[in-house]
Amino acid sequence: MRRGLLCLPVLATLACGDLVGDTEATSAGTSDATTSTSTAATGAPTTTPTTQATDDGTASEGETTTTSGPPTTSEPQTGTTGEPPKVDMGSSGGEFLRCHDAPPDGATLAPDIAAYGGTCPALEVGYMEGQAYNVLPQQLGGGTVERQFLVIAPEDAAPDERLPVIFLWHWLGGDAQDFYDRGDVQNAVNEKRFIAVIPEAREGLLFKWPFTVIDSDADLQAEFQFFDDMLSCVAEQFSVNQDCVASTGVSAGALFTSQLAGGRGDVLSSFMSLSGGTGGGTIKPWTAPARKMPAMVLWGGPDDFCIVIDFEQTSKDLEQNLEAGGHFVLECIHNCNHSTPPFPVQPGETAFAPLWDFFLDHPYWLAPGESPYQEFGVPAGMPDWCAIGVGNAVAPVEPCDKNEC
Template sequence: MRRGFLCLPLLAALACGDDLVGDTDVATLATSEPTSSTGTPGPTDATTTQPTQGSSEGSMSGAETTTTAAATSTSEPPTSTTADPPQPDMGSGGDDFLRCHDDPPDGATLAPDIAAYGGTCPALEVGFMEGQAFNVLPQQLGNNTVERLFLVIAPEDASPDERLPVIFLWHWLGGEAQDFYERGDVQNAVNQKRFIAVIPEARGDLLFKWPFSAIDSDADLQAEFQFFDDMLSCVAEQFNVNKECVSSTGVSAGALFTSQLAGGRGDVLSSFMSLSGGTGGAIKPWTAPAHKMPAMVLWGGPDDFCILIDFEQTSKDLEQNLEAGGHFVLECIHNCNHSTPPFPVDPGQTAFAPLWDFFLDHPYWLAPGESPYNEFGIPEGMPDWCAIGVGNAVPPPEPCDKNECS
């Protein structure tokens, strides 16, 4: 059985139920000084062991595999779609400003073209149902070639000329790609909001699933960046991708890696969201990207702590770096410790509606530090424990004893 949704990467054998061993490694991480992510240690020997697919307990959300969309170039500006307009999850705030589904304004700085894949992309399996095979890309790690697994979730009624934003979803330590798919109600979300979700599976040989800790080698970090590049290239080869809206979000261990990805691939990303993640201390430091992108930084308050990491501290470290670099920050503090964000959504809305809307409200062409929220205010469906700017969020006053760390 899987453990808590936001299970901390440092829980390892203590709390997450993962097959991780070596108390010495955990102790080393807890006490080591942060190191620069630009070091050049040698590649870590990799194994070809992969996570078991479809081992999650519980029912699926009813999504079925869909056919793939036609491939088109990503170098042209976004065009209008023939599908129905995206259904708002959160309210009317987005009607006043340009969003990811709109054409960019004249003279806007656009995202670079998505690079072509260096090999032959597989024909992508789209959607997910129990027993379905994952998509596979080979990756050379040292002397070994490993198979990297990922899900691609697209609108079931996507038309070939519909230009779709893309978001990458990085799972937590005690979870798998399928868990993010289920907990996020991702198929319904992409159907309603008109985007593609790419959900990578951790490769299986890293102590903390994703390379974000001070003891992870730079070679492992660069390998994960390359995996991101390869997935994006192959999705763009098969779908009509909106390159102006490529985003990333993660939960706990996945959030810690998402901050690293924002630094390493900031020239491609339009925004990112960190859900109980951050930088500093035992986590690799922030790397300033060339492109200044809006960020949602969310955590569970002063007790968002799990064994060895204070997620309030790492989230604040990330915020301080973003503020110093001139990035727009939406700060969210739900005050429910290390647990699933209790997003307030109405019946019929997807579970993570505010997350998807933040992504879709912030295309690449926004000027440094700019957000439509500065001019029009936070959309009415966003939680009232979110605020613009570092140090401005007001957590809910009522007690909240949720904790999914154990």
């Protein structure tokens, strides 16, 4: 395993170096951006600013609808014919409704996914070495920059298969390809039946994603808009299950995921923080989202520390805010310091199977503060170092000397 997988940014001249062989994002930008807008994209984006109105990015009450069935989504443009493949239902044993099930009668559903403000490109799906990333233009700092991302979908997706979507935000020393590789993402989406969107950080931000107290609000709103644009274009090309749109990140990506949860809580069904959090003096505080959503908060114990960031402190700060706001929390403490979570998985499952299962176990239409785990218990496939509620997880007692900071 390469050193620095979860290497975290710090507010000092010291900063974790990039992994050997990792590449920097090729997009350009500035950290003093004052606007964040979507622009039309047909082929290569222009290099001149547009006049499209900006999105203020504030968390607002999302419009919801009450219905007896799933919402209509855009018709997919890709896929194969025939019946959708059998979905891996994870470890719940079919005891409760999940993202691939129809919502119960009278459920409050997610708002429709907003249309993109320009022309979406035809998305390249999947990834192989040397493949070009998908590109969306974004107005930043008086010019247009190219924002890059990967879209990973089941290779045998059927045209009418409604697919959940999860966003994966990479760590400081990594990039989108690293998350794709480390997460075995193609096999995961094939097995669990979802779409993974893996953004690439842009240049111009010192710590890849805007989550520190020195990052401007304009930069934060720009990243929220990038999320909006990616989701809109994925929903245009695929039949997206808008009741299952989640976000997760690792280290620096997890710190940003908590900010996204506050800013786009009207859209997200759940989020997962893997060695992330809020507060602690250097990280932006928690922002209460528009609705309550289930969260997995995971870290590596009292020694999950990287240079000046105490991830136990930031994770506990996030937990306390979630608890005070009435959100469901699954707390997980693996006690392996600042390192890849040692998820236990069944033979044939991918390395992050419990993470994907948590996402798929928590649709948007759950009641505020609700989780099926409260009634049925934490599924057997989840680590035994996870527990419902703040302060309830019991970390493993065996020594674990891993540290990837």
